[in-house]
Amino acid sequence: MTALSVCVLTYNSGRLIKSVLTPLLAITDDLVVVDSGxxxxTLAICxxxxxxxxxxxxxxxxRQMNIALRHARHxxxxCVDSDEILDPMTLAWLAHFKAAPAPDPHTAYRLSRYWFVMGKPVRTLYPVSSPDFPVRLFHRDVVRFNDRPVDDEAEGFACSKIIPGAxxxxxxxxxxxxxxxxxxxxxxxVKYKTIRPSLWRGIASAIGAFFKWYLFSGAWRQGKIGVVTGSYAVIYSFLKYLKAWYAHQPDAPHPRSRLPGHGNRTGEPVTGKQQKQ
Structure with missing residues (x-):
């Protein structure tokens, strides 16, 4: 038998959190929720x-995931985000994992994660393709998440396997x-990483994102959802350079302190792999 802790990050996650947590309660020996305010x-549902x-x-x-790991008992x-719902095949595999002897602690396991935007499946969402396969099941004495400001990944394992399901x-x-x-x-x-402060680079990056993530990716075939995902790629690509440029103006707030915008704190198009710069 292998005891299993499940760690979930939340922030204003009431839309889906019950659907996320309920099936997890059936396969975990210890469910840890870390909320960021x-x-x-969300808290009432928990x-x-x-x-x-x-x-x-x-x-x-x-960092938030690593805090959750410190609270885990096993x-x-x-590790799961509050917008990720495990299907029956994934849950059945986890039940089998728990019933078997513990595997090599240096082996990690990847979820088969399919992306949905506004309720519709998508083939790409800057900067990933769907499905992607983030490492989310591992031995916490071996693996930790790195500290990238976006696109963080679990690190430290020697090999990985993909969990069946969707x-x-x-x-x-x-x-x-x-x-x-x-x-x-x-x-x-921009707060945690050095980005070249160039408006021209931002414009070029946005144009490149339009061609790669809307035209060449085939997002245009998905109608209005493709327009949304293509626009996201363009906006993201330009904004990071605009904010870096603005932060380096003489009268701007220091880039490490007072940049506006907090965003959703969970599940980023993230990904073990997500947001490549």
Missing amino acids: STDD RELGITPHYAEYETHG AWVL VRHDTFYSLHEVFNKANGYTTRL
């Missing part, structure tokens, strides 16, 4: 399910959320 009904969330002020997704941990990553449920996440991710990127 929800003001909706308590309704018998879960007492921990609070941690948000800085980056990777060595083997499954995890639904239900991101960008409205146009407001598209702009909110683009704003939050680019703010965090």
